[in-house]
Every structure is written in C-alpha cells, then in structure tokens.
Amino acid sequence: MIYTIKPISSFLLVLLSLWCFIAIKAEGKDLSTKKMVALLEPIEQHAIQYGEGDIKVYVFIDPKCPHSRDFISMIFENQKMRTIYRYHIYFYELKRFNSHFLIGAIYSAPSPLQRMLEVMVGKKEITSAQNSDVKIEEKIDDIKRVAEQIGVSKRPYLIVAKEWD
Amino acid sequence: MYYHTPNTSQFVMFIRRFRAAVIALFILFSIGIFAFIKPELISSDTFFWLSESKQFEKTTQQEYTATYVGRLSIKTAVFDETTKLQLQSLQTELEHQVGVEQVESLFATHMVFNDQTSEESAIVKALPIGSLSAPKMVTFVRAFPEPYTQFVNDDFSEFHFFLHSQNPIQIDKMNIPFEHRYSEPVVEAQLGHYLWYVGVIVLVIVVMSRILFRNYIAAFGAISVTILTLIWTFSIMYLLSGSNQIHIAMSLMVVSISIGHYLYFYYRWHVSQFKSDSNRALEKSINRNLHPAVWTLPVLILSLGSLLFADSKIVTMLSLSLMVSSAVAYIINIVFLPALLSFFSVKYPRIGFARICYWFANREIHYNPKILKGFMILTAVILLSIVTRLAISPDGFFDKHVSQNTITLKVPFEEIDLETLQKIETFEHELRKYNKGIEKVDSVVTILKRLDMANKPQTSFDEQRLLQALFFLELYDLKQAYIDKDALKISITLHNTDQSAVIRWLEEYKGLPIYFTDIESLSESSKMDKTLLLAFSSLSALLMIGLIMGIIFRSAKIGFVGFVANAIPIIWFILFMMVCDFELSIEALIAMTISVGLTSDTIIHFGYKYFRSRYFGRTRKHALEIMFFYSGVPAITSAVVLMSVFALLTLTQLQSLQLIGAYGAILMFISLLSDLFILPILLLAVDKNSEQELITRS
Numbered sequence: 098m099i100y101t102i103k104p105i106s107s108f109l110l111v112l113l114s115l116w117c118f119i120a121i122k123a124e125g126k127d128l129s130t131k132k133m134v135a136l137l138e139p140i141e142q143h144a145i146q147y148g149e150g151d152i153k154v155y156v157f158i159d160p161k162c163p164h165s166r167d168f169i170s171m172i173f174e175n176q177k178m179r180t181i182y183r184y185h186i187y188f189y190e191l192k193r194f195n196s197h198f199l200i201g202a203i204y205s206a207p208s209p210l211q212r213m214l215e216v217m218v219g220k221k222e223i224t225s226a227q228n229s230d231v232k233i234e235e236k237i238d239d240i241k242r243v244a245e246q247i248g249v250s251k252r253p254y255l256i257v258a259k260e261w262d
Numbered sequence: 263m264y265y266h267t268p269n270t271s272q273f274v275m276f277i278r279r280f281r282a283a284v285i286a287l288f289i290l291f292s293i294g295i296f297a298f299i300k301p302e303l304i305s306s307d308t309f310f311w312l313s314e315s316k317q318f319e320k321t322t323q324q325e326y327t328a329t330y331v332g333r334l335s336i337k338t339a340v341f342d343e344t345t346k347l348q349l350q351s352l353q354t355e356l357e358h359q360v361g362v363e364q365v366e367s368l369f370a371t372h373m374v375f376n377d378q379t380s381e382e383s384a385i386v387k388a389l390p391i392g393s394l395s396a397p398k399m400v401t402f403v404r405a406f407p408e409p410y411t412q413f414v415n416d417d418f419s420e421f422h423f424f425l426h427s428q429n430p431i432q433i434d435k436m437n438i439p440f441e442h443r444y445s446e447p448v449v450e451a452q453l454g455h456y457l458w459y460v461g462v463i464v465l466v467i468v469v470m471s472r473i474l475f476r477n478y479i480a481a482f483g484a485i486s487v488t489i490l491t492l493i494w495t496f497s498i499m500y501l502l503s504g505s506n507q508i509h510i511a512m513s514l515m516v517v518s519i520s521i522g523h524y525l526y527f528y529y530r531w532h533v534s535q536f537k538s539d540s541n542r543a544l545e546k547s548i549n550r551n552l553h554p555a556v557w558t559l560p561v562l563i564l565s566l567g568s569l570l571f572a573d574s575k576i577v578t579m580l581s582l583s584l585m586v587s588s589a590v591a592y593i594i595n596i597v598f599l600p601a602l603l604s605f606f607s608v609k610y611p612r613i614g615f616a617r618i619c620y621w622f623a624n625r626e627i628h629y630n631p632k633i634l635k636g637f638m639i640l641t642a643v644i645l646l647s648i649v650t651r652l653a654i655s656p657d658g659f660f661d662k663h664v665s666q667n668t669i670t671l672k673v674p675f676e677e678i679d680l681e682t683l684q685k686i687e688t689f690e691h692e693l694r695k696y697n698k699g700i701e702k703v704d705s706v707v708t709i710l711k712r713l714d715m716a717n718k719p720q721t722s723f724d725e726q727r728l729l730q731a732l733f734f735l736e737l738y739d740l741k742q743a744y745i746d747k748d749a750l751k752i753s754i755t756l757h758n759t760d761q762s763a764v765i766r767w768l769e770e771y772k773g774l775p776i777y778f779t780d781i782e783s784l785s786e787s788s789k790m791d792k793t794l795l796l797a798f799s800s801l802s803a804l805l806m807i808g809l810i811m812g813i814i815f816r817s818a819k820i821g822f823v824g825f826v827a828n829a830i831p832i833i834w835f836i837l838f839m840m841v842c843d844f845e846l847s848i849e850a851l852i853a854m855t856i857s858v859g860l861t862s863d864t865i866i867h868f869g870y871k872y873f874r875s876r877y878f879g880r881t882r883k884h885a886l887e888i889m890f891f892y893s894g895v896p897a898i899t900s901a902v903v904l905m906s907v908f909a910l911l912t913l914t915q916l917q918s919l920q921l922i923g924a925y926g927a928i929l930m931f932i933s934l935l936s937d938l939f940i941l942p943i944l945l946l947a948v949d950k951n952s953e954q955e956l957i958t959r960s
Binding site for chain 2: 162164
C-alpha cells in the first residue's frame with residue numbers, strides 16, 4: 098500500500114509546487130507594473146505633469162543628464178506624444194552630475210514645468226541656492242525613497258502605465 | 263459523312279450575285295453591334311483575376327486596401343556621400359509619386375541603439391540610418407546586417423527600394439541617375455501594348471501573305487475575317503453572359519481560331535485556281551471545307567462545354583471565347599469570305615512550298631512500326647509519370663518559383679498585448695518551419711524587439727517592457743510602417759521558393775485572421791483556384807475529342823487517334839515544363855486550351871482528307887499526298903503564323919501575355935511536329951483496308 102501511495106503523493110507534491118510556482122510567477126508579473134504604479138501614486142503630487150494624454154508615463158530624470166534632456170526635448174517638440182501620454186516627471190539625482198540644488202531650484206520656481214523646460218530644453222543656466230526649502234527636501238527624499246523601492250537604475254527611467262491604471 | 267461532297271453551287275452562285283450586299287450587310291451589322299455593345303478592354307490583367315479572388319473579397323470586406331508591391335533595384339559604382347545624397351533624394355521622389363503609400367529601403371530604415379554616456383545615463387534612440395555619413399552607414403550595416411539585408415548587398419553596390427502603391431508606378435517616366443531595374447509583377451496595359459499586339463498580328467499576316475501566296479489578298483481576307491470574328495464573338499458572348507469585358511487572352515484565342523479556320527478556306531480557293539477559274543475555286547473552297555469545318559464545332563463545344571458550368575466567370579469566358587469564335591469563324595468563312603474573294607483572282611496559284619508535302623508523304627509511307635510503337639510506349643510512360651506525380655502531390659505540380667518576392671498581410675487587432683505578440687511570434691515560427699525560402703518576416707514584433715533589446719533589459723519580457731517599446735515606437739514615429747488604424751502589417755520576403763505553396767499555407771493558417779494586401783498574392787491566389795479546374799477540364803477535353811472523332815468517323819480506332827494526336831503535344835509539353843522546372847501556371851493552361859482547339863481542327867481536316875481520298879480509291883501514299891497538300895499546308899501556315907505571333911508577344915511588358923506567348927509558341931511548335939510526323943503515321947496505322955477493297959468500293 099505504502100509503495101503505491103508514496104509515489105502518488107510525491108507526484109501530487111511536485112504538481113502542487115509547480116502550480117504554486119506558475120501562480121506566483123503569473124501574480125508577480127501582473128503585479129510588477131501595478132505595484133510600481135501603487136508606489137508612485139502617493140507621490141503623484143510631487144510630479145511635474147506634462148501632456149494631456151490618457152496614458153500615464155512616470156519618468157525619473159536628472160536635469161543635468163544629457164539623455165534626460167534629450168528625452169524632455171523630444172517630448173517638448175512632439176505635440177502628438179503629449180496628446181497620447183500624460184507625463185509625471187520626477188527629479189531623481191545622479192550623484193555624478195551633482196544636480197541636487199538645481200532640482201531644488203526647479204521645484205521652488207513658480208512654475209516648475211516652465212523652469213524645467215527652460216533648463217533642459219532651452220539650456221538656460223540658472224543660479225541655484227545652496228540650501229533648499231525643507232518641504233522641497235522632503236519631496237526630493239520621498240521621490241528618492243520610491244525610486245529606490247522600484248529600483249530606478251538609470252535616467253531617464255520610464256514606467257508606462259496602462260490607461261486603466 | 264466524309265465521303266459526301268455537298269452541292270454548294272446554288273449557294274455560291276447566290277453569294278456571288280449578292281456579294282456587295284453580303285459584304286455591306288456584314289460590315290454594317292458589325293459596326294452596329296460594335297457600337298451597341300461598346301466592348302471594354304480589360305486594361306489590367308490583375309482586375310481580370312481579382313474580380314474572382316475570394317481572398318480579395320475577404321480583404322475588401324474588411325475595408326483593407328490592396329496595394330501593388332514593386333521592387334526597384336539600383337546599381338552604383340561606388341557608395342560615397344554624393345551617392346548617398348542622390349539615393350536619399352530618390353527615396354523622397356519615390357515617396358511623392360502619385361498613389362505611393364510607402365517606400366521601404368535602407369534610407370527609410372532606422373538605426374535602433376542605446377545611446378549612453380554611462381550605465382546610469384542612457385536612452386533608446388532610433389535615428390534614420392541616412393543621417394549617418396556614408397562610411398558610417400557602411401560600418402553600421404556591416405556590423406548589424408540582419409534588418410538591412412533585403413535593402414542592400416554586402417559591398418553596397420546594389421540597393422533595393424520596395425514601393426507599395428495604389429496604382430502601378432511608371433518608373434520609366436522618372437529620371438533615375440543610376441543603372442536600374444524595376445520589377446513590378448503586374449502592370450496595366452497601355453495603349454502601346456494593344457497597338458504592339460495588333461501590329462504584330464497584322465505584320466505576321468502580311469509577311470505570310472507575301473511569302474507564301476505572293477499577294478496581299480490573303481492578308482486582306484485574314485484581317486477582315488479576324489476583325490469580324492472578334493466583333494461577332496464578343497457580341498454573342500455579351501448576349502450570353504451579359505459581360506462586355508474583354509481580356510487580352512480571350513482576344514488571342516479568337517484570333518488563333520479565326521486564322522486557323524480562314525487558312526483552310528483561303529488556301530483551297532487559292533490553289534484551286536491552278537486548274538480551275540476563280541468561281542469554281544470558290545465552290546471548291548466551300549464544298550471541300552464545309553464538313554470538316556462544321557465537325558470542329560461539336561468537338562470544341564462538347565470537349566470544352568463542361569467548362570461553361572465551372573464556378574468561375576473567367577474560365578467560362580475563356581472557354582466561351584473558343585467555342586463562339588469557332589462557330590462565328592465558320593459562318594464568316596462560308597458567307598462573307600466567298601463574297602469578298604469573288605472580287606479577286608490570283609496570278610500565282612502555285613505554292614512552291616507545297617512540294618514539301620510530297621517529301622513528307624514519301625518518307626512517312628514507309629514508316630517503321632517499331633519506332634512508332636517505341637514512341638507510343640515512351641509517351642505512355644511520360645503520361646504515367648505525370649499522372650503519378652499529379653496524384654502524389656497535385657499542388658507541387660503547379661509550383662510558382664520566385665527568386666525574390668514580397669507578400670504583405672494585415673492582421674486585425676484590438677490591443678497590442680503580450681497575447682497578440684505571442685500569436686504573431688508563433689505564426690512566424692510556424693511559417694518558417696513549414697515553408698522553405700522565407701528570408702524575412704517583418705512585423706511589429708520585429709521592431710518592438712529591437713527597441714526592447716536596445717533598452718538593455720535585465721528582466722524577462724513582460725507587459726512593462728512591451729509598453730515601453732510601444733512608447734518608443736510612437737516617439738520615433740515608426741508605428742506607421744507596422745500598424746494601421748486597426749490592423750498589424752506583416753511583410754514576408756521570399757527568396758528562391760515556391761510562392762504558391764506559401765500562399766496556400768497562409769490561406770489555411772488558422773492561428774491568426776490573415777488578410778492578403780498585395781495585389782500579386784491576391785491575383786496569384788485567384789489563379790491557383792482556377793488552375794486545377796482548367797487542368798482537369800483540359801484532360802477531360804482530350805477524352806471528349808477522341809470520343810467525338812470516333813463518332814464522326816464511325817471508328818473507335820480513329821477516335822483513339824483523335825485522343826492520342828491531341829494528347830501527344832500536351833504530354834510532351836508538360837514534360838518540357840517539368841524538365842525546365844517551369845510551373846504549370848494558368849498561362850500555360852490557357853496556351854494548352856488554345857492548342858487543343860487548334861490541334862483538334864487539324865486532326866479533323868487531316869482525317870477528313872485522308873479517309874475521303876482513300877474512300878475514292880486513292881492509294882495510301884496518294885491519300886497522304888492529298889492530305890498533306892490540301893490540309894498540311896494550311897495547318898503548317900497557321901501554326902507558323904500563330905507561333906510567330908505568340909513568340910513576338912513575349913516582347914510585351916504584360917507578364918501574363920508574355921507567358922501565354924512563350925508557352926503558346928512552344929506548344930504550337932510541338933503540335934506542328936506531332937501533326938507532321940505522328941498524326942499521318944497514326945492514320946496509316948489505323949487504315950488497314952487493303953488497296954483492292956477500296957478500289958472495289960469506289
């Protein structure tokens with residue numbers, strides 16, 4: 098009896114493990130975008146919003162990074178890309194560019210979007226204060242925390258959310 | 263029966279008396295019906311085939327437009343900055359041609375790469391490859407050749423531009439500063455094509471008239487009879503089918519039948535003036551050809567009649583052209599032609615070329631039965647191998663080999679998600695697995711993967727990576743080449759393969775809803791539907807011809823000769839096609855149908871003359887001489903005339919006409935050889951009546 102039950106139970110165990118693995122893998126894949134969006138939603142008020150489209154794109158950039166500048170310039174020049182997508186832009190410093198105070202200066206401007214375009218598209222040099230507002234520092238820290246949780250590794254870093262997200 | 267000579271003297275007298283009225287009546291009536299029907303020449307071969315394409319119907323129901331795909335190949339001596347700029351200008355010029363929807367080339371492709379200053383600072387870029395300098399372009403394409411192989415060769419000496427357009431493009435009207443070649447499979451017939459076609463026929467007829475008959479009467483008669491036959495045939499077809507559209511292949515069939523019939527009547531009138539006056543010659547022309555010419559009608563009608571019930575308007579129209587033209591040519595040759603010829607008489611009734619007939623008769627009377635037997639066994643073996651191959655792989659028989667071709671498809675979609683991409687990937691995988699010669703499959707998956715891989719992903723492909731790739735696709739404006747409003751575009755490049763097999767596979771593929779969007783594939787798919795039908799109908803026509811000839815001559819043996827003599831050219835022609843690896847295309851089958859029509863006429867005329875002479879007590883040799891003299895010469899003449907016409911048609915730019923021309927000329931040559939060397943021997947072989955018996959009967 099035991100010789101019959103043992104292989105069957107082992108087989109069932111293998112099947113169960115396999116099912117769990119597939120289920121977890123599927124769940125994980127599904128959660129990936131959703132989870133990132135869930136992490137980003139609480140800091141949406143920190144984002145500079147650009148564009149009127151239905152699809153949200155969360156973008157992490159550094160104002161001094163040449164490729165981030167390229168990216169913003171392309172969005173700026175491409176009206177269609179602003180009607181399809183709505184960009185939530187977060188400044189997340191790359192240490193080697195030492196752009197912390199420039200980020201603070203952009204956030205503290207009356208229109209951060211306008212200032213960002215002046216700096217990144219118009220290549221305007223602005224003088225940045227050596228110490229920022231506490232609220233802006235908190236904002237920068239919040240963004241940094243979420244970026245680390247997501248694993249933002251480069252700039253620009255894109256997360257495209259589906260329309261229903 | 264063949265030994266009766268109808269009394270036509272009253273009839274001929276009547277025609278001669280009212281000849282002006284008869285001619286006027288024919289001409290006025292023809293002008294009237296021509297004006298009433300207003301026949302419409304089908305300017306494009308494509309429309310002819312597309313009108314019945316099930317795939318085309320499916321595509322238009324989905325509201326997708328079908329486009330012509332042409333390939334412009336440019337040769338350059340050297341690829342430098344100047345050449346690059348010239349080729350870029352050419353790209354722009356091609357894009358601005360009327361009706362052009364898309365031009366694929368190296369200068370329309372993008373270089374997809376990861377532009378990075380460090381691991382942390384990078385972005386996916388897609389730059390037009392033409393923005394690079396010429397040396398950098400060469401370096402880049404050589405480093406990453408895969409996406410560009412179909413547009414440029416290894417040493418940058420040959421560039422290919424693929425034009426997708428709503429109408430055929432007139433490349434010859436453009437000023438291209440390079441050595442170039444444009445291969446567009448389907449082009450619309452221009453007025454020049456028709457003029458060339460008519461010019462060739464008129465020229466060959468006039469040359470034949472001068473060389474053989476040393477006059478212009480034969481040419482004048484042939485052209486008049488042919489014009490009237492064309493008008494009457496298409497008028498009757500309009501009354502029967504309600505369609506006034508004429509395809510160039512239909513007119514070719516009518517011209518062939520008309521000239522074939524005419525030559526028997528004219529030749530008899532011409533040579534009879536050697537001993538008789540022109541009036542008596544006219545009577546001989548009628549009473550000697552009345553029976554055999556009328557017998558060709560039931561042979562054609564019964565043998566090709568089954569095609570009238572085929573579920574295809576095209577096949578019906580083609581077979582109707584042969585049948586109606588045969589009946590019309592008969593009436594015109596016995597009523598209009600005598601009226602016309604009665605105004606003339608010939609100065610030189612002697613036909614020097616006819617002496618060759620005596621040579622044939624002398625040689626063939628002493629035929630070696632063993633050689634005949636050997637030849638028949640060989641032909642039977644060939645037939646058996648054809649039938650076996652047809653039974654084992656009927657599709658393989660009708661292969662359409664292409665060296666380079668593009669099939670374009672559309673696949674409707676609601677959302678580009680992982681499932682859609684998976685389906686397209688599976689499709690591509692299976693397409694490559696089950697078909698040979700798939701050089702490239704270009705779809706949205708191809709570009710999305712390139713964009714995704716340029717992003718140097720560290721995770722497995724998931725929804726986020728797909729969304730990002732779609733974002734870059736939009737950002738760099740690459741979407742238009744791969745995605746329509748509600749359909750994904752797929753382009754398949756074939757290299758040295760059987761296009762029809764790929765089309766068949768695609769038609770039967772169930773994994774994706776596929777719609778063909780290139781005119782050539784749609785037209786090819788329609789032709790494929792008709793090919794098998796026409797092939798089996800031609801085969802059954804051969805059997806019917808044998809049966810009817812057996813009935814006419816009241817002899818099973820002659821029925822067998824009728825079948826064999828018609829089948830031999832077809833069997834050897836198919837062998838020629840197999841040896842040369844040519845596909846048995848619809849054009850080859852049209853040529854075969856024309857050949858069956860003409861060969862059956864020849865067999866009847868030969869049989870009639872031979873057995874009639876034998877009945878009246880002529881020896882076998884004398885009967886053979888009479889047969890060659892009165893039927894052989896017109897048969898050889900019409901075969902040479904039509905061979906010349908068909909051969910010259912290969913010089914036109916209409917591909918289907920080129921093919922019909924080439925196949926028709928070869929087939930007529932084989933038929934002529936069979937008529938001259940095999941048919942008389944077969945008649946001798948089945949004629950076992952002793953000389954004495956015939957003399958007694960006469």
